Amino acid sequence: MDRKDKYIRNFDLAFSGLSEGGHFFEYWVDDKFFEYFSFDGTTGGDVNIDVHLIKRSTFIQLDLNIKGKVKSTCDRCLGSLDVRIESNEEMFIKFGEYQDDDDNIIWVDQDEDHINLVDLIYELIHVVMPLRKTHDEGQCNPDYILTEPKEEEGRGEIDPRWEKLKELKKKQKN
Numbered sequence: 001m002d003r004k005d006k007y008i009r010n011f012d013l014a015f016s017g018l019s020e021g022g023h024f025f026e027y028w029v030d031d032k033f034f035e036y037f038s039f040d041g042t043t044g045g046d047v048n049i050d051v052h053l054i055k056r057s058t059f060i061q062l063d064l065n066i067k068g069k070v071k072s073t074c075d076r077c078l079g080s081l082d083v084r085i086e087s088n089e090e091m092f093i094k095f096g097e098y099q100d101d102d103d104n105i106i107w108v109d110q111d112e113d114h115i116n117l118v119d120l121i122y123e124l125i126h127v128v129m130p131l132r133k134t135h136d137e138g139q140c141n142p143d144y145i146l147t148e149p150k151e152e153e154g155r156g157e158i159d160p161r162w163e164k165l166k167e168l169k170k171k172q173k174n
């Protein structure tokens with residue numbers, strides 16, 4: 001088993017031995033997660049996932065609360081930036097043949113005793129990340145922000161010199 005597989009095992013959720021009713025589970029996502037599963041422009045993070053599992057006789061309900069910060073890059077000055085994220089999601093685990101096309105239902109085999117949450121956690125973080133990530137007004141690095149063209153005034157075209165600068169900055173970082 002390689003390091004990545006081992007890491008993914010941390011997100012296993014075993015439900016077969018649980019009694020009916022509510023149970024709590026807690027998962028953590030750290031820099032490694034973002035190393036193994038790439039997000040656009042994201043360099044790391046620290047996210048807590050609380051799972052309230054409610055076992056019923058024929059299905060399992062999962063109430064997930066995702067909360068934390070993701071390390072990213074500011075779209076305005078290219079400086080590092082912590083993006084705070086939080087979301088709640090309700091999912092259901094159902095058993096047997098796949099039946100309907102509901103994104104909130106995870107279908108598993110009748111005799112399955114666990115699921116792995118890594119794909120789900122990836123999706124939930126991905127969905128809640130803002131498209132445009134910038135520092136608060138006045139918090140950007142002024143050396144870089146001054147060269148950015150005002151998109152609203154132009155026709156939405158990006159100044160090629162600005163693109164070059166971005167590339168340069170990216171290269172310096174690597």
Ligand SMILES: [Zn+2]
Pocket residue numbers: 074075076077078079134135139140141
């Ligand atoms: Zn900035």
